Amino acid sequence: MKIPCKVIRDLLPLYHDEVCSAESRQLVEEHLEQCEACRSELRTMEERLHVRPAQPGEEDAANAASKAWKKGTRRAFRKGAALAAAVLLAVLLLAAGGFLYVRNMPVERDAGACGGGYATFIFDKYSQELTRKFVSGSMDEASIISADAVRGTQEASWEGRTIFLEFDIRYEHAERGTVTERVHFVGQRVWFDTYDWSGAIIEG
Numbered sequence: 001m002k003i004p005c006k007v008i009r010d011l012l013p014l015y016h017d018e019v020c021s022a023e024s025r026q027l028v029e030e031h032l033e034q035c036e037a038c039r040s041e042l043r044t045m046e047e048r049l050h051v052r053p054a055q056p057g058e059e060d061a062a063n064a065a066s067k068a069w070k071k072g073t074r075r076a077f078r079k080g081a082a083l084a085a086a087v088l089l090a091v092l093l094l095a096a097g098g099f100l101y102v103r104n105m106p107v108e109r110d111a112g113a114c115g116g117g118y119a120t121f122i123f124d125k126y127s128q129e130l131t132r133k134f135v136s137g138s139m140d141e142a143s144i145i146s147a148d149a150v151r152g153t154q155e156a157s158w159e160g161r162t163i164f165l166e167f168d169i170r171y172e173h174a175e176r177g178t179v180t181e182r183v184h185f186v187g188q189r190v191w192f193d194t195y196d197w198s199g200a201i202i203e204g
Contacts (some may be wrong), residue, residue, distance in 0.1 A: 005037060008027075008032075008035070009038060009041055011027070012038070012042055012045060013045070016042065016045055102192065103161075105161075106158070106161060106189075107161060107163045108158060110189075110192060111158060118156060119156035120151075122193070122195075123151065123154035123156075123165065126165070126185075126197070127151070131147050131148065131149045133185075134169055135171070137199045137200055143176075144171050144172070145171075145173070145174060146172045148169070149167055149169055153167045153168040153182075154166070155167070161188055161189040162187070162188060162189070163186070164184065165184070166183065166184045166185070167183065168180050168182055168183075181202050181203070183202055183203070184201040184202075185198060185201070
């Protein structure tokens with residue numbers, strides 16, 4: 001029985017790759033003996049799949065190109081890393097310089113920008129914190145039931161980075177009843193309207 005060329009050409013890739021069955025291989029070979037067109041198709045297939053072997057010197061050139069590319073990549077990476085480090089250092093220096101510049105500004109810078117009433121502004125911002133500081137530093141802490149800063153009694157003055165804030169604190173004492181004391185706090189400016197405070201100084 002004559003096998004159609006179309007069937008043989010469907011089998012040619014399997015035949016070429018040697019993955020067809022022995023029976024299919026025999027059919028293809030018998031057909032190829034009698035059919036020039038299918039033999040030509042097989043030769044064309046082999047030419048398309050043929051890989052030209054590397055010529056003398058080509059492998060060396062490819063290796064040299066690969067090494068040059070890797071070297072260039074490493075050089076570019078080092079330059080990029082150095083540039084990034086320089087930019088980061090500049091940003092850190094600017095940030096540190098800005099922080100120190102602001103930190104060392106006198107209190108007057110903030111007080112002037114506030115346009116008056118700076119004592120009240122600072123009192124409102126820190127009165128609760130300073131009242132807690134007063135209570136925790138008191139010898140009678142265990143006897144103090146409650147304590148509040150008295151708004152309207154605040155006064156402030158400043159010199160350089162230092163602010164002097166005073167106001168009345170009214171507290172309930174377990175034995176002495178309601179007590180009002182005048183307290184003074186000293187703050188060191190560390191940022192915009194931000195201070196580190198000493199402990200309370202009580203008027204004698």
